Amino acid sequence: MKISSIEGFPRELVPVELPPHTVMLRGIAWDSNIYLVRDGDEALIIDTGTGVNWHVYTKIWEREGHLNGVKKAFIFNTHEHFDHVGGNRPLKGWLERKGIEALFAAHETTAKTLEKGDDYVILAYSYGRRFEPQKVELKLKEGDKLRIGSLELELIHTPGHTTGSSCLYLDDGETRIMFTGDTVFKGTVGRTDLPTGNGRELRESIEKLSDFEVDFGLPGHGRYIDNWKGNLTKILGWLP
Ligand SMILES: [Zn+2]
Numbered sequence: 001m002k003i004s005s006i007e008g009f010p011r012e013l014v015p016v017e018l019p020p021h022t023v024m025l026r027g028i029a030w031d032s033n034i035y036l037v038r039d040g041d042e043a044l045i046i047d048t049g050t051g052v053n054w055h056v057y058t059k060i061w062e063r064e065g066h067l068n069g070v071k072k073a074f075i076f077n078t079h080e081h082f083d084h085v086g087g088n089r090p091l092k093g094w095l096e097r098k099g100i101e102a103l104f105a106a107h108e109t110t111a112k113t114l115e116k117g118d119d120y121v122i123l124a125y126s127y128g129r130r131f132e133p134q135k136v137e138l139k140l141k142e143g144d145k146l147r148i149g150s151l152e153l154e155l156i157h158t159p160g161h162t163t164g165s166s167c168l169y170l171d172d173g174e175t176r177i178m179f180t181g182d183t184v185f186k187g188t189v190g191r192t193d194l195p196t197g198n199g200r201e202l203r204e205s206i207e208k209l210s211d212f213e214v215d216f217g218l219p220g221h222g223r224y225i226d227n228w229k230g231n232l233t234k235i236l237g238w239l240p
Contacts, residue, residue: 015060016224018216020172021151023066024224028053030127032084032220035179036061037170039149041071043100046168046179047078047220048087050127057087058094067100074138074146076105078181078220079165080113081194082124082131088114089134103137105146107157110164111136121162121195140166158183158209160202161190169212178214178228185219189235203239206232 016024023036031049034057038044048054061067073095077085088104095102106114113121117133124131140146142157146168156167161182168179182190183205192199210232217225225231 013056013060015064015066018177018218018224019175020170020177022170022177022218023061023064024218025057025060027083027221028056030083031087032078032081032182033218033222034087035218036066037148037151037153038066038070039151041069042147042149043067043070043073044146044148044153045073045075045091046218047084047181048075048091050083050129051086051088051090054087054090054094058091067095067098070100072101072103074103074105074148076146076168077110077114078167078179078183079107079162080110080118080121080196081162081182082122082127082129084181084220085114085122085131086124086127086129089132104134105138105140106136107155107164107166108139108141109159110162110166111139113164123194153179156208156212158205160192160198160205162194163196163198163201165190165205167209169214176213176215177218178209178212178216179218180209180225181220184209184217184225184232184235185221186217186223186225186231187234189239190220199240203236206236206239210236
């Protein structure tokens with residue numbers, strides 16, 4: 001779920017290219033941000049929005065040739081909320097029509113929720129939509145690695161916003177990126193009052209994230225986080 005303090009839109013939908021190998025698309029309206037990591041003939045899409053605007057995002061990728069030559073793509077969800085998973089099916093369909101093998105990946109807890117189609121947690125109804133249960137091919141645990149070409153992304157389990165919430169850490173030896181979902185944003189954190197949310201767990205997760213060296217924090221909503229340690233220290237100062 002989006003939180004109200006994140007600055008909204010309108011704004012121009014321009015892909016932001018970040019090292020290493022990452023393209024950020026700011027989510028339209030209620031959509032989560034959508035990230036694309038690419039190396040060689042493999043790609044990773046991180047979160048998919050509500051599914052209402054998927055054709056806008058794919059048009060940008062088409063225009064920029066971001067997926068040209070890609071043969072296999074993973075679609076990873078940082079957590080179970082509908083504004084991050086609603087575009088899963090249409091994006092998978094689009095990839096397959098382009099001849100790209102598409103596989104879903106998520107933390108095992110998020111995977112279980114998506115496979116059950118558990119709307120108590122997914123909250124599709126609050127967007128006036130339904131979430132059809134889907135198979136998640138790759139169920140990940142703390143410390144597991146997702147390999148995209150020569151890149152390795154490590155799963156960091158960060159419960160608090162939801163029990164399945166996870167971050168992905170990418171370090172190519174030069175630049176360190178943390179994809180944070182709704183666990184942490186620039187200046188604030190994800191809400192903990194929704195089903196499976198837990199304030200104590202969120203604080204522990206933020207403390208855990210503080211141990212990482214990060215050049216860009218890439219959240220599920222809003223702008224990227226450019227001062228990782230400063231951002232988290234400030235948050236830990238007021239977080240219960
Ligand atoms: Zn959320």
